[in-house]
Amino acid sequence: MIKLVVTDLDGTLLRSDHKFNGEDMVSLCRLGEMGIIRAIATGRSPFSASTVLPDDFPIDYLLFSSGAGIMRWSDKSIIHANQLSPEVVQYVIALLVEMHADFMVHEPIPLNHCFHYHSSGKLNSDFERRISLYKDYSQPLITGVPFPGPASQVLAVLPNDIERFNAISKKLNGVQVIRATSPLDGKSIWLEIFPEGVSKSGGIQWLCSYIGGIQPRNLLALGNDYNDIDMLNLAGEAFVVSNAPSELKDKFQVVPVNDEAGFSHAVKRVLKID
Numbered sequence: 001m002i003k004l005v006v007t008d009l010d011g012t013l014l015r016s017d018h019k020f021n022g023e024d025m026v027s028l029c030r031l032g033e034m035g036i037i038r039a040i041a042t043g044r045s046p047f048s049a050s051t052v053l054p055d056d057f058p059i060d061y062l063l064f065s066s067g068a069g070i071m072r073w074s075d076k077s078i079i080h081a082n083q084l085s086p087e088v089v090q091y092v093i094a095l096l097v098e099m100h101a102d103f104m105v106h107e108p109i110p111l112n113h114c115f116h117y118h119s120s121g122k123l124n125s126d127f128e129r130r131i132s133l134y135k136d137y138s139q140p141l142i143t144g145v146p147f148p149g150p151a152s153q154v155l156a157v158l159p160n161d162i163e164r165f166n167a168i169s170k171k172l173n174g175v176q177v178i179r180a181t182s183p184l185d186g187k188s189i190w191l192e193i194f195p196e197g198v199s200k201s202g203g204i205q206w207l208c209s210y211i212g213g214i215q216p217r218n219l220l221a222l223g224n225d226y227n228d229i230d231m232l233n234l235a236g237e238a239f240v241v242s243n244a245p246s247e248l249k250d251k252f253q254v255v256p257v258n259d260e261a262g263f264s265h266a267v268k269r270v271l272k273i274d
Contacts, residue, residue, distance in 0.1 A: 084194070155192050
């Protein structure tokens with residue numbers, strides 16, 4: 001029996017034109033009528049999510065920043081949050097500078113759309129584009145001066161080079177490393193660094209405990225990228241849209257692409273609703 005439906009946002013529920021399919025909106029409302037909890041699990045911050053999700057969007061919870069925080073959607077209150085300690089932030093900054101990576105250090109929740117950035121000096125168009133998008137909320141990181149407090153996450157923008165990602169990941173200890181594909185150029189690798197235990201699946205497990213009476217077998221999850229794998233592995237019913245990487249489609253049930261109401265196909269396949 002499905003009691004909780006969780007979907008990724010970009011590339012999954014959100015169409016390529018940054019709008020929502022009418023069929024998916026009907027499905028979300030129908031789930032609510034059936035008493036099934038609806039949640040979005042996204043890498044976006046609350047600020048970023050609010051640019052595409054209206055206040056009355058038919059969900060119950062928003063798991064944001066890959067599970068670092070959870071918002072109750074009805075009143076927009078944050079009910080769960082994690083952060084990296086100042087000591088860990090300094091350790092991560094030093095390592096990424098040593099590895100000549102381009103990265104951003106994000107302020108604690110709920111201001112985690114604000115960040116300090118450091119450039120290696122090499123050409124990185126995806127990194128520069130993200131800075132441009134957040135020009136009013138970002139500033140250069142002053143290396144050599146201790147970062148002034150905790151952080152919600154550190155995000156390194158890497159070329160589409162899995163060996164580079166793995167080389168940096170292996171050197172990072174005492175933190176959670178998550179791989180995501182850049183939603184900006186669709187190919188750069190975003191290496192996201194969070195406190196240990198933070199992930200979409202971790203956020204979902206916290207939410208299940210908070211609500212009570214929900215087990216993994218009661219979960220339907222839908223995603224499209226590498227940062228969804230742990231959530232999909234947790235779910236009793238796990239789906240990916242057809243625009244997901246082949247290695248995910250080989251492992252999970254497949255529904256049509258995000259632009260063709262893949263969310264509704266997954267829901268209807270399991271719940272047998274019109």
